[in-house]
Amino acid sequence: MVPAYNKIRFLDIVKESKMEVIEIITDLQQTIEEQLRPAARSLRSDETYLSMNWNQYHNLEDTYKWLDEVQRNNPSVVTTVVMGRSVEGREIKGLKINFRNKTNPVIGFLTGTLHAREWITPSTLTWIIKEFLTSNNRDIRALAENIEWHIFPIVNPDGYVYTFTTNRMWRKNRSRFDSKSCSHMNASDDMSNGVDLNRNFDFVWMGSGSSNDSCAITYAGPTAFSEPETRAISNYALRLNAKGQLLYYIDFHSFTQLILVPYSHLPESEVHTVENYDDMYKVAVSAADKIRERNGTVYRAGISSVVMYPMTGTSFDWVKNNTKVSFSFLIELRDLGQYGFLLPAEQIIPNSLETMDGLIEMDKTVQLLGYYSSGPSNFIPSLGIILCAFVLVY
Numbered sequence: 001m002v003p004a005y006n007k008i009r010f011l012d013i014v015k016e017s018k019m020e021v022i023e024i025i026t027d028l029q030q031t032i033e034e035q036l037r038p039a040a041r042s043l044r045s046d047e048t049y050l051s052m053n054w055n056q057y058h059n060l061e062d063t064y065k066w067l068d069e070v071q072r073n074n075p076s077v078v079t080t081v082v083m084g085r086s087v088e089g090r091e092i093k094g095l096k097i098n099f100r101n102k103t104n105p106v107i108g109f110l111t112g113t114l115h116a117r118e119w120i121t122p123s124t125l126t127w128i129i130k131e132f133l134t135s136n137n138r139d140i141r142a143l144a145e146n147i148e149w150h151i152f153p154i155v156n157p158d159g160y161v162y163t164f165t166t167n168r169m170w171r172k173n174r175s176r177f178d179s180k181s182c183s184h185m186n187a188s189d190d191m192s193n194g195v196d197l198n199r200n201f202d203f204v205w206m207g208s209g210s211s212n213d214s215c216a217i218t219y220a221g222p223t224a225f226s227e228p229e230t231r232a233i234s235n236y237a238l239r240l241n242a243k244g245q246l247l248y249y250i251d252f253h254s255f256t257q258l259i260l261v262p263y264s265h266l267p268e269s270e271v272h273t274v275e276n277y278d279d280m281y282k283v284a285v286s287a288a289d290k291i292r293e294r295n296g297t298v299y300r301a302g303i304s305s306v307v308m309y310p311m312t313g314t315s316f317d318w319v320k321n322n323t324k325v326s327f328s329f330l331i332e333l334r335d336l337g338q339y340g341f342l343l344p345a346e347q348i349i350p351n352s353l354e355t356m357d358g359l360i361e362m363d364k365t366v367q368l369l370g371y372y373s374s375g376p377s378n379f380i381p382s383l384g385i386i387l388c389a390f391v392l393v394y
Contacts, residue, residue, distance in 0.1 A: 031342045032168045035119070047349060049130040054348045057119045059164050060157050063126065064093050067153075071095065074133055081150065084232025086158045087175050092232055094152030097132055097144065105148035106372070107240050108248040109325075111233060112152065114197045114315060115171045116159025117341045120333050120351060121252040125153040127352035128359070139360045146363075146372070147247065150240060155229055156197055169341065171217045172196050173229055178222070182215035195221040198251075199313040200230045203321050207312030208265050208305075220313050233315055234322070241323035247371065249319040249328045255340050256308060257299045258332040259284040259358075262320040264304035264311035271303055274320070280327055283365045290361035294354045297334065304330075326371050327362075331355070 035057055047054055050073060052066045071080045079096040086092060098105070110128070112121035129151055131137075132144035154160050158174040172194025182191045192214045199210040202224035206212060210220040225231050240246050261271075261280045271277050284301035291299050304311050311317075320328035334343055334351045343351070366372070 031339070035168075035342060035345060046134075049134060052126060052130070054123060054127055054352065056345050057123060057348075058126075060090070060154060060161050063122060063153060064091070066126065067093055067095055067129075070129065070133065077133070081152075083152060083155070083236045084228060086156070086229055087173055087227065088158045090157040090161070092152060092155055092157060092229065094150060095129060097129070097149040097151065099145040100148070102148070102244070105244040106146060107244050107246045108147045108149045108250075109237060109240055109246065109319075110149065110151045110248075110250050110252065111155050111315065112252040113154040113156050113160055114229075114251065115253060116156050116163045116173075117169050117171055118252075118254040118333075119163070119341070120254045120343045120348065122153035122160075123348045124252060124333060124352050124355050125151055127349070128356065129153075131356055139364075140356065143360055143363050148244065150236070155233060159194065170194070172219065173227055175221070175227060177226070178214035180214065185213075185215045187215055191215045191217075195219055195227050197227060197229050198253075198315060199311070200224065200227050201234065201313045201315050201318035203314070203318040204263075204265050204312040208310035210312050224313065230315070234318060237319050237323055237325075241325070246323055246325045247327060247366070249316060249323075249325050251314075251316045251330045252333060253330060254333040254343065255335050255337065256332040257297065257334060257336055258304075258307055258330075259288055259299055259301045260304050260307070260316070260330040260332070261302060262317045262328055264314055264317055264330075266303060266305060268303065268306050276326065279369050279371075280329070282369070283327060283362050284329060286365040287358035287362040291354045291358040294357055295350055297354055299358070308332075327366065331358075 050066060050069045052058065068080060071078045077097060077099055079098070081094050081096050083092040083094060110125060112125045131140050132149065135141065156173050159170055159172060162170045162174060174193060175195050176193050177195070178192055180189065180192045182189050185191065196218045199218055199220035205224035206220050209218060211218045213219060221227060225234065237246070237249065261277065261284055262274055266273070281301060288299035288301045291297055300307050314330065316328045316330045319325055333355065334347060
């Protein structure tokens with residue numbers, strides 16, 4: 001991003017360097033303001049649920065009020081869960097959705113907004129909650145009811161609030177370990193506050209893709225698990241791991257349209273050192289292929305070091321390494337950079353629909369691979385599995 005007062009100087013430098021310039025967003029402030037307004041179109045009844053709609057982005061207060069409202073309207077199925085508290089004392093709130101009430105359940109754990117500016121992630125996760133509770137689609141019903149879901153749309157509440165009140169492009173949490181001048185990075189001193197939560201987990205901590213400079217957006221913190229938010233996520237994952245069969249952990253981000261498989265620091269030549277890597281990759285590819293069918297949105301699947309860049313200290317790598325989870329993914333949602341973190345509100349529903357398509361296909365592939373063999377006796381097969389079985393029998 002280039003401030004208006006530096007535009008001419010910036011273009012002169014680029015010209016001297018003989019680099020090509022493509023202007024993606026002409027007026028950043030206008031784009032930010034537009035995000036806070038509802039999309040200019042009428043909504044169908046299935047695009048709203050209780051006090052929530054998906055034609056605009058919602059702040060933390062409204063999102064948390066809606067989560068409580070969902071629980072009150074579905075008391076036999078939904079439980080409000082506070083995973084922990086943030087640096088500034090805010091609740092990290094989510095929902096448990098449990099249709100079966102099994103003593104040894106198959107479990108799915110979904111998190112969003114580790115990076116505060118990625119507003120499309122809580123919108124997508126609240127849409128998923130709504131669909132799990134209201135949809136009559138057979139495949140969605142199977143996905144919702146076969147698994148005990150633990151869904152936390154906003155696990156970085158302080159940072160998320162800050163993107164609404166102060167800095168829309170804020171990424172980190174709001175810790176204040178090393179407040180200092182950031183003039184060496186030509187950045188405001190406020191950048192020295194906060195830790196990149198998705199570099200703070202104790203798995204290859206402070207390795208590739210992390211920084212020890214508190215002014216950097218990828219600052220990994222003074223120590224692994226220095227942040228209450230990352231400790232809350234890891235402790236919760238361990239509790240779920242002890243409770244039942246932890247089948248899925250999926251951490252949602254934006255942008256770049258990727259489905260990432262552990263481990264993010266490995267070169268391609270070492271991917272097969274990861275337990276059940278081939279199955280995870282197969283499941284990720286199946287989801288990416290399905291996502292493309294609805295709107296032509298192209299996702300790629302693979303390890304981060306190959307399809308994006310090396311990362312360390314991430315939540316989904318830590319969960320894969322420290323629990324018995326079968327499938328751990330990081331999903332980067334829309335888009336490919338046209339709007340980036342400022343995805344227009346009118347894309348929330350198309351993005352959410354195709355994401356649900358991907359999750360359904362992911363679960364169908366997992367079923368075919370046999371990961372439900374020890375699952376519930378009243379397991380609901382999806383329609384695709386029924387058709388496949390019919391063809392095989394016939």
